[in-house]
Amino acid sequence: MSLLELSGVEKSFGPVQVLHGVNLSVEAGEVVGLVGDNGAGKSTLMKTITGVYTTDSGRITFDDQDVTGRDPGERRERGIEMIYQDLALAPQQDVANNIFLGREPTKRFLGILPRFVDKTKIDAQAQEMIDRLGVHVPSIQIPVGMLSGGQQQTIAIARALTFKPKLVIMDEPTAALAVREVESVLNLIRQMQEEGIATILISHRLNDVFEACGRIVVLRRGNVIADLKRDETDMAEVVSYIVGAHG
Amino acid sequence: MLKFLERTHVRVESLAVLLALIIVMAFLSPVTGSGVRVFLTANNFFNIILASATFGILAIGATFVISSAGIDLSLGSVLGLASVTGAALVVTLELPWYFAIIGSLMAGAAAGAVNGFIITRGHVPAFIVTLGMLGIARGLALIISSGRGIYGLPEEILFLGQARPFGVPTPVFIMLFVALASHYVLAHTPFGHHTLALGDNENSARATGINIRRQRMLLYTISGLMAGIAGLIFTARVNTGDPTAGLNYELLAITAAIIGGTNLFGGRGSILGTMIGALIMGVLQNGLNLMAVQAYYQQMAIGAVLIAAVWLDQIRTRGRSLQ
Numbered sequence: 001m002s003l004l005e006l007s008g009v010e011k012s013f014g015p016v017q018v019l020h021g022v023n024l025s026v027e028a029g030e031v032v033g034l035v036g037d038n039g040a041g042k043s044t045l046m047k048t049i050t051g052v053y054t055t056d057s058g059r060i061t062f063d064d065q066d067v068t069g070r071d072p073g074e075r076r077e078r079g080i081e082m083i084y085q086d087l088a089l090a091p092q093q094d095v096a097n098n099i100f101l102g103r104e105p106t107k108r109f110l111g112i113l114p115r116f117v118d119k120t121k122i123d124a125q126a127q128e129m130i131d132r133l134g135v136h137v138p139s140i141q142i143p144v145g146m147l148s149g150g151q152q153q154t155i156a157i158a159r160a161l162t163f164k165p166k167l168v169i170m171d172e173p174t175a176a177l178a179v180r181e182v183e184s185v186l187n188l189i190r191q192m193q194e195e196g197i198a199t200i201l202i203s204h205r206l207n208d209v210f211e212a213c214g215r216i217v218v219l220r221r222g223n224v225i226a227d228l229k230r231d232e233t234d235m236a237e238v239v240s241y242i243v244g245a246h247g
Numbered sequence: 248m249l250k251f252l253e254r255t256h257v258r259v260e261s262l263a264v265l266l267a268l269i270i271v272m273a274f275l276s277p278v279t280g281s282g283v284r285v286f287l288t289a290n291n292f293f294n295i296i297l298a299s300a301t302f303g304i305l306a307i308g309a310t311f312v313i314s315s316a317g318i319d320l321s322l323g324s325v326l327g328l329a330s331v332t333g334a335a336l337v338v339t340l341e342l343p344w345y346f347a348i349i350g351s352l353m354a355g356a357a358a359g360a361v362n363g364f365i366i367t368r369g370h371v372p373a374f375i376v377t378l379g380m381l382g383i384a385r386g387l388a389l390i391i392s393s394g395r396g397i398y399g400l401p402e403e404i405l406f407l408g409q410a411r412p413f414g415v416p417t418p419v420f421i422m423l424f425v426a427l428a429s430h431y432v433l434a435h436t437p438f439g440h441h442t443l444a445l446g447d448n449e450n451s452a453r454a455t456g457i458n459i460r461r462q463r464m465l466l467y468t469i470s471g472l473m474a475g476i477a478g479l480i481f482t483a484r485v486n487t488g489d490p491t492a493g494l495n496y497e498l499l500a501i502t503a504a505i506i507g508g509t510n511l512f513g514g515r516g517s518i519l520g521t522m523i524g525a526l527i528m529g530v531l532q533n534g535l536n537l538m539a540v541q542a543y544y545q546q547m548a549i550g551a552v553l554i555a556a557v558w559l560d561q562i563r564t565r566g567r568s569l570q
Contacts, residue, residue, distance in 0.1 A: 050454070051456060052453065071456070071458075072453065072454065072456050073454075073455075073456025073457070073458065074456075076455070076456045077456075082454065084450070084454060088448065088450055088451040088454045089448065089451055090443070090444040090447035090448045090451045090452070090453075090514065091447060091448065091514070092443070092447045092510070092514035092515050093440075093444060093447055093514070094445060097440060097444075101440065101441075101451070101452070101455045101457075102441070102444075102452070102455030102456045102457050103455070103456075104437045104440055106436075106437060114430070114432075115437070116435040116436050116437065117435055117436060117437055117439075117440055119435075149340060159455075176381050
C-alpha cells in the first residue's frame with residue numbers, strides 16, 4: 001500500500017468542474033513532481049489532499065487510513081504538511097510563533113490556570129530548527145513580514161518539518177526565490193528524502209522538477225494524463241504533455 | 248520598560264498621549280477652594296477610572312474581535328440589553344439578587360453567540376450582523392423595560408457598583424480582574440495566539456488546522472459577555488436597569504482599543520494597550536466635563552480621535568512598507 005492514494009477524486013466550484021476523477025499514489029520517501037499548465041487543477045488537487053477543500057467524490061487514503069472526511073488539522077496530525085504558494089504565514093506574528101502556529105506547546109501554571117503557551121520552549125525549538133536548516137534569520141522574535149521572500153520560504157519549510165511529517169506538499173516553493181535560495185530549497189528536499197519524507201513538488205520550473213523528482217505527474221484539465229519516471233523521459237516530452245500536444 | 252511595552256504590544260505613543268492629556272487637562276481644569284486643580288484631586292481620579300471601567304470592559308471585548316480582523320458594533324446596545332435583563336429578573340420578577348448577575352452575563356453572551364453564529368454559519372459580514380444586532384438588542388431592551396428604567400435593585404447588586412472596599416470603587420476591581428484575565432488569554436494562551444493569527448492571515452490560520460469557525464464563535468461570545476459584565480456594572484452604579492444604557496458606547500470602546508494599539512485590520516492586539524486607550528478616553532471626557540464643554544462637542548472630539556488614530560496608523564504602516 002502506498003503512503004498516499006487518491007482514487008477518483010472530483011471537485012467542482014459551482015458549475016466549474018476542476019478535478020475529473022484524479023488517481024494518484026505516492027510512496028514513502030518518494031519525491032514526485034506535479035506539473036501542468038495554469039488552471040490544470042494542481043493547487044486544487046493539493047488542497048483536497050490537505051483537507052482545505054472537501055472532495056465531491058472519490059477517496060483519499062493516507063498511511064493505510066481513509067482520511068477523505070477529515071479536517072486539515074487532523075490530516076496535519078497524521079503527517080500531511082503543505083507549504084503554500086502564498087506562504088500562508090501570519091506576517092505580524094514572530095518567526096517562532098509562526099513555526100508553532102496551531103500546535104503551540106503549553107503548560108499549566110500551578111496546575112490550576114488554563115493552559116498557557118510555553119514561549120520559552122517555542123523560541124528554543126524554533127531556533128534549533130532554523131539552525132538545523134542552516135537558515136539565517138536576524139532573530140526568531142521579529143515579525144515574519146519583515147523578512148525577505150527567501151527567508152519567509154524557509155520559515156514555511158521549517159514549520160512543515162518541525163512536526164515530523166510523512167508527506168510534504170510544496171506549491172511553487174522556488175518561484176519567487178533567488179538562484180542561491182533555490183539551491184538551498186532543493187537541497188532541503190534531498191535532505192528530507194534521506195529522512196524518508198515523501199514530497200510532492202508543484203513547479204513551473206521544469207529544471208527544478210527534473211533535478212529533485214524521481215517521478216513526474218502531468219495534470220491537464222483536471223485529469224492525470226501522464227505519470228513518467230524521470231530517467232525514462234525528457235523535458236520535451238513533459239512539455240508536450242503539459243500543452244496537450246502529445247499524440 | 249521599553250522592552251516590556253514592546254512585548255505586550257503597548258504603544259509608547261499611547262502612553263505619551265495619556266501623559267500629555269493629563270498635563271493639559273490639569274492646567275485647564277478649574278481650581279478648587281483649597282487651591283488645587285480639580286482634575287488632580289483623588290476623588291476626580293476615581294471618577295475617571297470609574298467612568299472608564301464600563302467602556303474599558305467593552306473595549307476589551309472590542310479588542311478580542313478587532314484583533315481577529317472582526318468588528319462588533321453591537322457592544323453598546325448589548326450593554327443596554329444586559330442591563331435591563333438583569334434588573335427585570337430581580338426587580339420585576341422578584342427573583343433572588345444573583346439573578347441580576349446571571350441574567351446580565353447570559354443576555355450579553357447570548358447576543359454575542361447569536362452574532363457569532365450568523366457570521367460563521369451564514370457567512371454574513373460581521374459589520375452587517377453586529378450593526379443589525381445594534382438595532383435588535385436596543386429594541387429588545389426597550390421592549391423588556393417598556394421603555395422605562397427599572398429602579399430599585401437589592402444591596403448585593405449595588406455593592407458591585409457603588410461600594411468602595413479599601414477606598415477603591417468596586418467596578419475598578421472588576422475591571423482590573425477582567426483585564427488581567429483577558430490579557431492572559433490573548434497574550435499567553437493558544438486561543439490568543441490563534442486569534443491574532445486569524446486576524447493576520449485567515450488562510451494561514453486555516454491551513455495550520457485552527458478551527459476558524461469555533462474561534463470566531465467564541466470571540467463574538469466573549470465580546471457579548473464583556474458587554475454583559477459592563478451592563479451589570481452600569482445597572483449597579485446607577486441602581487437602574489436602563490434601556491438606553493451604553494448608547495454610542497461602541498464608539499468609545501472601539502476608539503479605546505484602536506488608540507491602545509490594536510490593529511483595525513487584525514493581527515495585533517493588546518489588552519494593556521486597550522486599558523491605556525480607555526484611560527485616554529476617560530481623561531478626555533472628564534477633562535472636557537470639568538471645563539464645562541457641552542456633551543455634544545465631546546461626541547465630536549471622540550469621533551475625531553478615532554479617525555485620527557486610524558489615519559496616523561495608516562501613515563505609520565505605509566511608511567514602514569516603503570522602507
